[in-house]
Amino acid sequence: MLQQGQQGTVIPYKGLSPNGDCPLLSLLSEVSMAREKRQKELTKILITGNEAIAAGALAAGCNFYAGYPITPQNELIAYMAKYMPGNGRVFIQAESELAAINMVFGASAAGARAMTSSSSPGISLKQEGISYMAGADLPAVIVNIMRGGPGLGNIAPAQSDYFQATRGGGHGDYHTIVLAPACVQEAYDLAQRSFDLADKYRIPVMILGDGILGQMMEPILISCKAPAARRQNKQKPWALSGCKGRKPNIIKSFALAEGALEQLNLKLQQKYNIIKNKETRFEGLFLDDAKIVLVAYGTMARIAKSSLTRMRLAGERIGMIRPISLWPFPKQAFCPRNKKIKYLVIEMSYGQMLEAVQLALNGRAQVEFLGRSGGGVPSEEEIINKVRKIL
């Protein structure tokens, strides 16, 4: 039986309170515990998910932002336009998503903590730049507030960019770290963590949300102190700053000589293996006695949790796994107690994370699927009906 681990929080079932509250499956445990310890330093504000990501970026010392308008992430660029200028921070409304991501490339090459944000069609355009950054070992944070596709699609929430986000997205053998917040507080927290991970591994990090998370307002606790400068000026000896007192630095992904590109790729693979071992994150709920385990991330996990609560109150043994890191995928969360345990993957897409769950279980348990997309969102009732069908 999986216990609370370094990278995952698993909450055992001890019964629900009379009003049906179950443990808040939406906060990183260590972050929320740290937050409780310093309540007095914190301020409660009401804010949208888009703005919370922007606020988290500012708190993390983000000093460069370039973006291009697209719904449903416009609150994010507006927040950055309002609060970025000054204190050595740069805000640019770019002429396109292509320009924005390449501005992020440049800012990162120059040592800045750089971020861009967009929504699905715009993220497709950014893939070229993300691939270049992966190849050049450049840290950056890219926010995708997903909407329905393919093509222009619509502006309703969706999770249909999971494959694009977790499989690299652009050309070449690469990955970005992908983090999926499920509430506005977590969006704020993960925005900060994203910058630390990006710098630690010199890798692009994607925050993957959807239109509901981006637009939804929730109260969150933020630090009332000035944005932390502590992380901002981390030494980056590889960055471009002028070659005074050292050999010239070159930022590039190009490796033309025979064997050079293979070596570059092998180095990337080494980095990815370290990240796979150290940076998976998830939450598990009531896995100790569950007969059916729901698997969902982001907004979908919120709805799945409501279904779970209702079914628990009716005496049904339901648990849940919420991956927080989508790449690397938290395979270790999937360890069924016996062969009768069934997993139900629920997505706002047509079976994308499903494949990751099937790979993680590798035939050790039955995997079922419920998904809608193109603006369709599986409801609590649909989830409950599906569970009862397979129970």
Add this chain to the structure above:
Amino acid sequence: MERIFCRPESLYDVPTHYCPGCGHGIAHRLVAEIIDQLGIRERSIGIAPVGCAVVAYNYWKFDCSEAAHGRALAVATAIKRVRPQNIVFTYQGDGDLAAIGTNETVHAANRGENLTVIFINNAVYGMTGGQMAPTTLLGQKTSTTLDGRDRGKHGYPLKISEMLALLSGVHYIERVSLHNPQEVLKAKAAIRQAFENQINNAGFSLVEILSPCPTCWGLSPKESLDWIRDHMQKEFPLGRIK
């Protein structure tokens, strides 16, 4: 004895990969000489393009970044905004700056970014084997215009420098050539002006350099220089544009 000519400190002592008669070697050297003369090597950051000059950072001895094809001015914009104390320039070919990167070029110029642009116009895509460039002359044969560029099928040579001169954000544009030593000296003066403008925070400065590509033009190095003189500069007149 006084030494009056030597390799610029801003150039590594290595052979280049360029074809015989190519203009890139001259243009690289002019940039390096000016950076030396202005004493800015230790704070310069160059953006190499995609194209024949993709490994310019193997020749220039100062900090450099690559940029995806056409995106050099987006990359340069951010570097200069993050590090305004550094001298940031892009070095781009005609396909890079005036076809795939037109949008980034126009908007960086229109924002008046305090950058220096070295724009190599050789009227072809050199690296990929001599296809039609936006600046290919009417009638010029390339591997994608076998009967010569036809105005009805391919449009006209794009005068991006004249277009950019219309923008209020642009401070300085000059077109120069490498087809004889006198013109090379004029090119050097224009490059110096474009870097001095940035040092003086004057704004967006671009030097368009007509540069020979004997390999893709199917001419000898000498014939290539004459072709610039006799044909290319008629379509692209030399001199200060803004």
